[in-house]
Amino acid sequence: MASSGQTPFVSLPVTLQLKTSSLPAFKTSINTGPRGPIRLAQGIQAFIGVGREWLADVTQSANSSAGLPTELQLGLLSPTYLRRLFERMGATYIKLGQFIASAPTLFPQEYVEEFQKCFDQAPPIPFEEIKKIIQDDLGRPIDSVYEYIDPNPVASASIAQVHGARLRGSRDDVVIKVLKPGIEDILVADLNFVYIVARILEFLNPELSRASLVSIVKDIRESMLEEVDFYKEANNIESFRRYLEDMGLTRQATAPKVYHHCSTRRVLTMQRLYGVPLTDLESISSLVPNPEASLITALNVWFGSLLACDTFHADVHAGNLWLLRDGRIGFLDFGIVGRISPETWAAMDVFLASIATEDYESMASALIQMGATNNDVNAVAFARDLENIFSTIKDLDTEIVIATAREGRSGSTAVAANILVDERQMNKLFLDVLQVSESYGLRFPREFALLMKQLLYFDRYTRLLAPDMNMLQDQRISIVSNRRNKYKDSFR
Secondary structure (H helix, E strand, O other): OOOOOOOHHHHOOHHHHHHHHHHHHHHHHHHHOOHHHHHHHHHHHHHHHHHHHHHHHHHHHHOOOOOOOHHHHOHHHOHHHHHHHHHHHOHHHHHHHHHHHOOOOOOOHHHHHHHOOOOOOOOOOOHHHHHHHHHHHHOOOHHHOEEEEOOOOOEEOOOEEEEEEEEOOOOOEEEEEEEOOOHHHHHHHHHHHHHHHHHHHHHHOHHHHHOOHHHHHHHHHHHHHHHOOHHHHHHHHHHHHHHHHHOOOOOOEEOOOEOHHHOOOOEEEEEOOOEEEOOOHHHHHHHOOOHHHHHHHHHHHHHHHHHHOOOEEOOOOOOOEEEEOOOOEEEOOOOOEEOOOHHHHHHHHHHHHHHHHOOHHHHHHHHHHHOEOOOOOOHHHHHHHHHHHHHHHHHOOOOEEEEEEEEOOOOEEEEEEEEOOHHHHHHHHHHHHHHHHHHOOOEOOHHHHHHHHHHHHHHHHHHHHOOOOOOOOOOOOOOOOOOHHHHHHOOO
16 A cells, blocks of 8 residues: 555556455455355345335425435435445344444444444244254254253344253253354355455545554454354353452352353353343332442442453443342343453543543543544643533433333233433433544544443443432442452442
8 A cells, every 4th residue: 555645556556556455355255155146136135125215215305395405415325324224234234333333433423323223133033943053063962951942032133042941950041042044154244245345445545544444344343253153252251250259249240151061152051040120120129128239239340340351241231231139230141342451441540530530631631541643632622622521411311211011911010211311412422522532633442432331321220220329439339440359348
């Protein structure tokens, strides 16, 4: 690639440039395999389908005197239509959309907000196919391993399907997470296609090379392929369980035990935990006398794992963070994890402390240390802008909606709560921080966005379960200590 200030067509002959720049892309296209042409045909169908939706909207808008909205002028590259296209394209692109939603440090704000609507739900595949995958992978009759498998799935997402079961012999209740058939081939084909496109775009526009487009695609590829390797998820779970044991926290929190003798790359058998999400107010109150104490435990366990584990749980939404029947906190689903470099953690440590103390000069310094930039940043002006942003957090409104529903034959009433308003406001706050940081030339690693996303989840739980508690200032919560024994002491 030519150096800055030169065009590639001057620095190299065109044919030589094309050959050298396309070699990785050519190798990648070979690795795509026979699934590539099939996915191309499916992609064309999806493109035509969303194109028809766009054309219908354009026709309808053309009859209006207001003129054509900007979103329609952008065509299928607009946030709304691009999200619809991704959803039609299936597993890979749904995951890619979720990556965009979780990486506001890398993508424009309007795309981040739109792709937060990209839900990972998929119709279940027939149980006979699931049984075949389990038997093929375990290499022995299913009846010799499991006493019973519920044919009705507990959950079905784009990549995997989960079934309840009972082990033969021990009779332990378990869940079996099974990779859907052919999904890995689809991911490889799709991600290789995205990589090829990124290489071509970088060749056509060297500015994209300086924006590290191919590096971003490589990060996405590695992250998504990790999700379809259940050996890696099993290792993430075991690492978290070792952390709990080493810190003496097994009476406060847990993660599912992995049954290695009936787990493979495509089949993950785990202990079944029974509990309720942290948004189920009535059930939580029936399980523990003090929901606030349970929330503090969850916060301390998660913050402690940032220091003591190689990875941290990077998806603590209510479906993955439960209060168990025995009063412990249960951490579920370790498919999405983050990794913090020592440099990022050191800056994050100061950043969190500065939020608690409202020390905006320290906050600015921490963000400058964390963000990659070649510019000289005016720290005083940056701190002043941050103070203006964070002053709005005191004005955030929270609306708690209580929903009741009758449960089956028992006629009992389940009460669930959800926070409707503050999610958009908190996401806006985070995006405002990123936007003002970028105005000073700062670009943050994705792990910073992952950490902040989890803090927003915990902020919602705090507003629901302990509305009078300040999560970042409460002395019962250990956030910014590097000494492991302090995390132990916080539970005594």
